[in-house]
Amino acid sequence: MNNSTAEVASRLVDRAGTTYAAEADITLRNRPMPLFQLLVLALLLSTRISADLAVRAARELFHAGIRTPDAAATADRRSIIAALGRAHYRRYDESTATRLREIGETVRDRYRGDLRKLAERSDGDIGAATALLTEFTGIGEVGASIFLREAQDVWPWVRPYLDERALRSADDLGLPTEPADLAALASRGDVAPLAAALVRTSLDIELRTEILDTPPR
Known part of the structure; x- marks a missing residue:
């Protein structure tokens, strides 16, 4: 060059x-909690709102203790909506609350709370990883792309x-x-x-x- x-x-x-x-205060490592937090962030960023608003919403959710699949799956719906409201993330708060709880349940039940198992199932294939990510409620091609783009330095096989x-x-x-x-x-x-x-x-x-x-x- x-x-x-x-x-x-x-x-x-x-x-x-x-x-x-990093902006959402996620210390990204190849560990279950930060990987789940990244999935939550990808969900928020793929909604039709500004990135700044999505990042603020993620920080509020994490501050409210919604950092793990089990916490998301069992969180009181009103608590989720309140956290989103504090970030002024109101347009999609009801649907996001539903999706967040469903994502928590899926990661907990299908991957035993650990998205590293999704990486294992992908077996180094980015297409397979994308397909598995889009199986989560609310995560489409855009959300999967955001997740992989941000995760690539802790999942070197993506890079x-x-x-x-x-x-x-x-x-x-x-x-x-x-x-x-x-x-x-x-x-x-x-x-x-x-x-x-x-x-x-x-x-x-x-x-x-x-x-x-x-x-x-």
Whole structure:
């Protein structure tokens, strides 16, 4: 890669490379609780609301103690709706409360509370993982993509995971559009921050302009 491309990628991650999981206060590791929290976040982010609102809703749910499949499955419906309300996530609060409880039940009953078992069943196949993720109530192709994009640095077999939105953003910034070439620009091999930065930039024209117009260091 030329220096210009590397510089754009560096500015991109420096400016916008906070993952959505990190913003939602999820310390993402290959452990049952943070993986479930990421699934909850993917559910919220795939609804037709702003990402900022979805992240705030996730933090409120976690603060209310809804961090595990069992906690979600057994949570009082009013408590879920109240937590969503505190985040001003009201348009879809009733349907989200239903979906959250159903997701908790499914992870608890089908995977014994541990989404690492979903990874095992996928056997290194991203298509299989996507299909299993979309079996959860409220998680469609978009939600599955969000989950895998954010999880790729703790599930290295998923990496590099750069969806169409991220690749279109890369093209707009003059970066490579082949996933392997683009991932090679990731600092320390962590692709999730780069992918998140590309998605954030795709949603913010001013941010894209700022990254392109910032002079090299």
